Amino acid sequence: MPNREDKSSKFIDEIYQLINTLNTAIYDTKDASDRRKEQMKSDIQKQIPKLNFSVQSLLEKVNNDKFLRIEGANVSDILCELNTLEGDMGEVVVKKKNIHRYQKTLDMGMVEPFNNVEDAKVLLSYHVRLWTAIHEWNENIQIW
Numbered sequence: 001m002p003n004r005e006d007k008s009s010k011f012i013d014e015i016y017q018l019i020n021t022l023n024t025a026i027y028d029t030k031d032a033s034d035r036r037k038e039q040m041k042s043d044i045q046k047q048i049p050k051l052n053f054s055v056q057s058l059l060e061k062v063n064n065d066k067f068l069r070i071e072g073a074n075v076s077d078i079l080c081e082l083n084t085l086e087g088d089m090g091e092v093v094v095k096k097k098n099i100h101r102y103q104k105t106l107d108m109g110m111v112e113p114f115n116n117v118e119d120a121k122v123l124l125s126y127h128v129r130l131w132t133a134i135h136e137w138n139e140n141i142q143i144w
Contacts, residue, residue, distance in 0.1 A: 037106060044102050048112050051095050058088055059120040067127045075135045082128050089124055092117060 062085060067078065096114045103111045 040102065041106055041108055044099060044106070044108065047095070047099060051092065051099065051114065052112075052116075054092055054095075055114060055116050055120060058085065058092060059116055059123075061085060062120050062124045062127065067131070070134060075131060075138060078131050079128075079135060082124070082131060085124055086128065089121055093121065 066073065067082075096117050099114075100111055102108075
C-alpha cells in the first residue's frame, strides 16, 4: 500500500504538538510563579524585623523626655521635630499596611501585628496636639 499523507492526520498531529507546547508553557509559568511567590515571602520575612526595629526606634524618639518638659523649651523647634517624626510615622504605617497586605495575599499564616506602631502613633498625636496647643496659647497670650 502506498504511503500517503492524510491532511486530517497531519492537522491532528499539529494540534497534539500545540497542546503539548501549551501544557509545557503552563507548567513552566506556574513553576516560575511559585518560585517568585516564595521569593516574595522570603523578602517580606526579612522586612518584618527591619520594620520592628524602625518602629522601636521611632517609639524611643517619641518617648523622649523633652516632649514632656514645657519650661524653657523652644516650641517651634519641638513642633518641627514632631512634624519630622510624623513624616517618619507615615512611612512606617504605609510599610506596615503593605506587609499586612502581602502576608494576607500570599497566605503566609499569622500576620505580624506590629502593635507598637499604633502605640507610637497615638503617643505622637498626643505630643503634637499638646505642643500645637502650647504654640497657639503663646501666640494668643501675646495678642491679649
